[in-house]
Structures are given as structure tokens and as C-alpha cells.
Amino acid sequence: MKKLVLLLLLPLGLSAQKQVGGSCECCEAIYQRMPATLSWETRIxxxxEEGEPMEITGxxxxxxxxxxxxxxxxxVYHTDAKGNYSRGTGDACAKRHGKLRGWMQTDHMGRYKFVSIRPASYPNATIPAHIHPTIKEPNKNEYYxxxxxxxxxxxxTKEEIARDENRGGSGLIKLIKNDKGIWIGKRDIILGKNIPNY
Ligand SMILES: [Fe+2]
Incomplete structure (x- = not known):
């Protein structure tokens, strides 16, 4: 019986190992309602939309x-100015990600840019505000x-920062408000950095 269970589990384990980035909950949302053509820059x-304008490049x-x-x-997808993933539509994962989601495809210089509102942290929680990114490279599965x-x-907190995996490099960025009242941030990404099975 044990042997049988092992035999059944083995293929599952192997396929999980091959997955670049390991398991990825709702990463398939990247394909849900993805526009047919993508640009290196997008407005989300x-x-x-209520909230403070923000522009992120890298x-x-x-x-x-x-x-x-x-x-x-x-x-990328993020919360609204109240900290909620609100007004999502479509398949379950897309719906869960809310309305504020967008896609870019890097140009020949590797550039990307998105314009949105600054996300707020979840209501009644102590989780820092954040933006979730998923990467899809040619010839590789998507990974976060x-x-x-x-x-x-x-x-x-410092403790929380110390726990970062730095997948794709650090996601910690500095937002600086420019003279037009727009929060400006910059993050470069390194493909495969600290990504399992890459
Ligand atoms: Fe989140």
C-alpha cells in the first residue's frame, strides 16, 4: 500500500519540482482577461479612481x-485606496485580484511602467501596503x-524586511511625491533571482 501511495505521489512531486518558482496561488490570473496586445507601459x-496617483517604472x-x-x-494587481481588492470581475482568481490590475510587456530596453493609485493596506490589519507582481517570460511558466x-x-518592520525572499530582487521601494503630487517609484527586476527551479 505504501508503495502504491509513493508511486502516485512521485509524478506529482516531480511536476511540482519542475515548475519555475514553485507553486503559485492564482498566478493563472495573469491570463484572465489579459489584453491581446500589450505595451511596455499601462494605466491601471x-x-x-479615488486615491493618490502613483507611477512606477523599472x-x-x-x-x-x-x-x-x-x-x-x-x-501587477493591488488594493484600492481603502485597502480592498474591490470590483473584480471574471474568473475566480481575476475577481479576487479586484479591478486594479494591469499588464505590461517589456520593450527592447527591458522597460516597464505602470500608472495607478497608491494602494492602501488591508482594513483592520497590520499588513504593509503592497503590489503583487507576476512574471511571464517567453518559454517559462509564470511565477511570482x-x-x-x-x-x-x-x-x-525590520523583522519583516529581513524575512523577504528577494525574489526577482528586492521589492522594497521608495515612493517620492513629485511637484505634481504624483508618487514616483522605481524598481528593477532580475529574472530568476532567488527563484526556485529557474
Ligand atoms: Fe495582497
Whole structure:
């Protein structure tokens, strides 16, 4: 009987091992309602979305950390100004991610940019505000990288930062408000960095 269980579990274990990045809950949402054509830059929130405007830019590099990676899809989603993943539509995972979700595909310089509103932390919780990113490279399965989080967040403790896996490099960024009142942030991403099975 034990042998039989082992035999049944083995293929499952093997396929899980091959998955780049390990298991990834709701990562398939990247494909749910993905626009047919993608640009290196996107707007996530409508003009009338409540919240403080935010612009995040960066370059996605190959594993060497130097060579820009073109044609990489970056999917991000985040909470609204009240800290909720609200007004989601579509399949279960897409719905769970809420309305504030968007896609980019890096250009020949590896660039990406998204414009949205600054997310708030979950209501009645002590989890720092964050943006969830998923990466899809050509010829690899999709995988998640560290969340974008913001320096100075009242819930972001040193202990918590020390626990970061730094998948794709650190997701901790500094948001600086420019003279137009827009929060500006920058994060470069290194493909495969601290990603299991890469
Ligand atoms: Fe979240």
C-alpha cells in the first residue's frame, strides 16, 4: 500500500519540482482577461479612481543582472485606496485580484511602467501596503516575485524586511511625491533571482 501511495505521489512531486518558482496561488490570473496586445507601459486606475496617483517604472534584466530582457510580461494587481481588492470581475482568481490590475510587456530596453493609485493596506490589519507582481517570460511558466512594498510604511518592520525572499530582487521601494503630487517609484527586476527551479 505504501508503495502504491509513493508511486502516485512521485509524478506529482516531480511536476511540482519542475515548475519555475514553485507553486503559485492564482498566478493563472495573469491570463484572465489579459489584453491581446500589450505595451511596455499601462494605466491601471481610471481617472476617477479615488486615491493618490502613483507611477512606477523599472527595467527587467536577465539573470546576469545587466542585460535588459525584452518581451517579458509583468502583471501587477493591488488594493484600492481603502485597502480592498474591490470590483473584480471574471474568473475566480481575476475577481479576487479586484479591478486594479494591469499588464505590461517589456520593450527592447527591458522597460516597464505602470500608472495607478497608491494602494492602501488591508482594513483592520497590520499588513504593509503592497503590489503583487507576476512574471511571464517567453518559454517559462509564470511565477511570482516579491511584492512591491514602500519604505516608511507604518506596518513594515525590520523583522519583516529581513524575512523577504528577494525574489526577482528586492521589492522594497521608495515612493517620492513629485511637484505634481504624483508618487514616483522605481524598481528593477532580475529574472530568476532567488527563484526556485529557474
Ligand atoms: Fe495582497
Amino acid at each position: 486606475s481610471d481617472k476617477d 527595467i527587467i534584466y536577465q539573470k546576469d543582472g545587466k542585460t535588459p530582457a525584452p518581451n517579458v510580461i509583468l502583471y 516575485i516579491d511584492e512591491y512594498r514602500f519604505e516608511g510604511d507604518r506596518f513594515l
